[in-house]
Amino acid sequence: MTWFVKQNPGTYPYRRLIGAAALGMMLGACGGGSDSSDSTPAPAQLLVNAGADVQAPEQSTVTVSAQTQDSEETLSYQWSASPSLEITQEDETSGEATVTLPVLEEQATYTLTVRVSGEGGATGSDTLVITGLPENSEPLAVIDVTPAADDNDRYAAGISLTLDGANSTDADAKDPQDPISEWLWTQTEGVDVTGGLALNKPQLTITTPIASSEQTLGFSLTVTDHEGATHTETVQIVVKADSDTAPTVSAGYNQAIFSGEPIVLEGSADSSVPDAFPFTVNWESSGLAGMTVKEPDTLSTFALAPDVDSETSVTFVLNVTDANGNLASDTINVKVRPMPVARLNDTGVTAQATTDVVVQTQQNAFAGQDGQRGADVVASEGLLEKAGAGDAGFDFTKVNDNGDEQDDNASDWSCVRDNTTGLVWEVKTTRGGLHDTQHTYGWYQEENNGGVNGSLNPAAASCSITNCNTNALIAEVNREGLCGFYDWRLPTHQELMSLLHFGKDNAQMVDEMYFPNTGSMTEAPLWYWTSRPGADGVTNDAAQNSVAIDFATGVDNFLKKDRAIRVRLVRAGRN
Secondary structure, eight states, rough: OOOOOOOOEEEEEEGGHHHHHHHHHHHHHHHSOOOOGGOOOOOOOOOEEEEOOOOTTTTOEEEEHHHHHOOSSOEEEEEEEEEEOOOOOOOTSSEEEEOOOOSSSSEEEEEEEEEETTEEEEEEEEEEEEEEEEEOOOOBBBOOSSSSOOOOOOOOOOOEEEEETTTTBOOTTTSSTEEEEEEEEEEESOEEEEEEESSSSSEEEOOOOOOOOOOEEEEEEEEEEEOEEEEEEEEEEEEOOGOOOOEEEEOOOOOETTTSEEEEEEEEESSSSGGOOOOOEEEEESSTTOOEEEEESSSEEEEEEOOOSSSSEEEEEEEEOOOOOEEEEEEEEEEEEEOOOOOOOOOOOOOOOSSSOOOOOOOOOGGTTTGGGSSHHHHHOOOOOOOBOEEEEEEEEEOOSSSSSOOOTTTTTTTEETTTTEEEEEOOOOOTTTBBBBBBBBBBBBSSTTTBBBBOOTTTTTSSSSSHHHHHHHHHHHHGGGOOOOBBBBBOHHHHHHHHOTSSSSSSSSSSSTTOOOOOGGGGGOEEEEEESSSSSTTEEEEEEEEEEEEETOEEEEEETTTOOOOOEEEOOOO
8 A cells, every 4th residue: 555645735835944034034134234255155955845744554655755945956855764664765856755664563653854955055854754553454263183084074083183273374474484472272062172281282182082972073273463363263073983983004015026026915903992893804906816815814914926927016905894894994006027037146045034033934024034035035936937956046957077968866967057147167076086075275376366376285285186276276177178168267256155055054055956065064164265366464565365255154254375275166157
């Protein structure tokens, strides 16, 4: 809103300085004999009228316009206010300006002063008073209820409800972030549920009554703004009878798994009504034929993902019926994907653990374990396609001395092909020849050795060739052409680690059906060399150690290169 200040009609606009001007004229007429030639005349004063005083509401804009006596020179106008106000003056050669009043909680007066100056030094000023009047619109009370009502606008018995008035507003609040100064909750209807509760806070949290019949509760919220205006809002809560209150149900979480892996069905159900127990539980699935839920009448169970050729969506529904016949359901969605072709071996672990024991059963409370995921689990369900055979997820094929594949039950073989990694491994014997399991070797490598070749023939080593070192063994096996191949070498750290079967307990950690004679547990540790020089134990920038793996425990370590331990050679592999 804009207010304009006008001159009072019929009033001479320059009345404030008339007396002084007339007196000056009379004194000048008297003459008197004074010599005016030596005196400097005082600058003339401008006669200024700022306009009449005015009253205006808060947040309005007032237009003021000063007037002066007729003058041929250019005048400059400057407005100021006390206390300070927002003044807009687009042209200082014009006496017009606008003043914006702030938000007011009480009546306030502002003195506006206009100062006028001319090019010749003439000046003048005048004042007017603006009285600001507060205007207060009432606030708006808002009540939000959480959790929300059901589709029939009803609430369960015995649950916690929060009536929230924090979103109440005030359109003319001085601070929009703090519009309300007071809240007052009042229960207006129904059995009292507010006893002992604070009723002067933005939120009121109640517990709905448990009764044999439907209950209606009424509440009002009165909010007061910082200027004293109030507004009241009401809400009505209809509470179901205890026998009509359904249980609350959760079917768990959505998942994405591979064929053969367990789908965790970890449901939960509860009721705010004591008489609603016990529950009847039933799991259902849809979207994929052949899906079977183990123990579908329990909240915590699982299903095995069947074999699929492409990603398939499956829906699981948990249905819970309480003792009063109320049914509640919840749904999860599961994406079943084909098991990808592996390029690395799994660990061999199919057992699962709790905080206390290791077991062979599904443990929903400890989801995501190694024994619940991967090729080992899929193989245990008979869903892992193998080129050969092997324990857990391992896939091996026996190869004879000529390089021909052998049946899985063959009793004589010289090498093993890992169908997952593509590696072909030497098999140890007990016949005392080149591949005897009791032979030990020092680590020796003329390239990629970390600066130290190693030991040509350690004193503790024992073998069937002249120098018992890894390089000499490789040369002899390649000369022999084991299994028809001539590219045998030391395995890398990763390659040798891929043979470890971590599912074994108190036994050599390898599939003994394919890799017999790895060593006796009474001889533990059962160290085997890798081709990797060790970063630990470097002297003068030269690696004194190399990495070995213990097939009794599955750990790796740095051993001195002159240490005499076992060797299992390897060839080929997938790029």
